[in-house]
Amino acid sequence: MRMLKKLGRAVAVATLGAGLSAGAMAESTVNIGFTGPLSGGAALYGENTLSGLRMAADEINADGGFDINGETYKVNIISLDDRYSPAQAATNAKRLKQESNVPAVFVPHSGGIFALQDFNEQDDFLIMAYTSVPTVTEKGNSMTLRIPPTFDGYVKAFTDYALEHEGKKLGMGGATHEYAKIWSSMIEKAWTSKGGEVVANNPMDYNKSADFYTGVSRIVASEPDVMFVGGASEPTGLVVQQARQLGFQGGFIVMDQAKIDEVAEVAGGLDMMNGAIGVVPLSVYETDAAKNFITRYEDKYGKTPGSEAAFNYLALHGLVKAMDMAETTEPKKIRATMNEAMSKLDPSKNPYEVTEVTEKGGFVTDTTLAVVEDGKIVQKEIENQ
Structure with missing residues (x-):
């Protein structure tokens, strides 16, 4: 007993x-x-x-x-x-x-x-x-x-930075899973509310495809200044790589699920990512x-x-x-x-130094923003965080 x-x-x-x-x-x-x-x-x-x-x-x-x-x-x-x-x-x-x-x-x-x-x-x-x-x-x-x-903090910060530094025309090529759909909807709303124009919206299945040329070519043909991309890092890297191969020379807004350093490994290096805006990778943290x-x-x-x-x-x-x-x-x-x-x-x-959980259950962590400049990841300050 x-x-x-x-x-x-x-x-x-x-x-x-x-x-x-x-x-x-x-x-x-x-x-x-x-x-x-x-x-x-x-x-x-x-x-x-x-x-x-x-x-x-x-x-x-x-x-x-x-x-x-x-x-x-x-x-x-x-x-x-x-x-x-x-x-x-x-x-x-x-x-x-x-x-x-x-x-x-x-x-x-x-x-x-x-x-x-x-x-x-x-x-x-x-x-x-x-x-x-x-x-x-x-x-x-x-x-x-x-x-x-x-990610609502990322949407605002990434949109503000891209509109100021890259241009007004956005081509959207995010993934098709639920998380990416929500991200895409929010960034499209934020982009247009601040005077930007969405010139293409062609979501792709990042989980099942390794060839994104058809979808990416449609976006590139619309001549955007910025491309919104993002799912897991590996397929996101392929999307970026194929966009560059098709002649796209603008910047990227990288959804937070994908990490700039991991995307670059697949895309062909950080030089392929110049103008990319995303979350600060852990590898860049100095704590x-x-x-x-x-x-x-x-x-x-x-x-x-x-x-x-x-x-x-x-x-x-x-x-x-x-x-x-x-x-x-x-x-x-x-x-x-x-x-x-x-x-x-x-x-x-505690590598991200999280010391608080809200009443609703959210770990409290600062929003971060990084940009690839001249083949290097540079952390930027976010105003009004």
């Missing part, structure tokens, strides 16, 4: 995915879920997100785990591929909750997040939302935590916390991390800190402790 009570209190040990040794399986384990694109055009984006979670989990476990009421727990990440499909993300989340009793599911796309918000409060799990769509936390879902800053994280990530994975890895890394450390402080794996109590937990998180585990 005592053994049954103990098992009832513990979070279920992983039944999905391999990776724990027989010895580790005997330990008390908190399963943390992930559903995201691990195949298809956005696979690199999904893997980059997951790498941050795995790095945080490895560190937590190597440090001996964490304590809940005198019992030591380790972290086990259970990852499922949803191929960027909201319906599959919902199916995965149901499976993660029912089979592995996860208190939280990390999701790196807005379509999946909105799908999970239909039932996560009832099913009692936190959504760890890696998306900058503002409505994710404006909907009033009490069990959603939005990890990056909202000790960011540099420390970059060094450790490069040692572990052999490549420079992007913001997907860094934000999800700090979010998992914050989540575990909240469980430790709340002395429970109950999602509602974890959520109630998140703000305090982030304020007390070890700076070495």
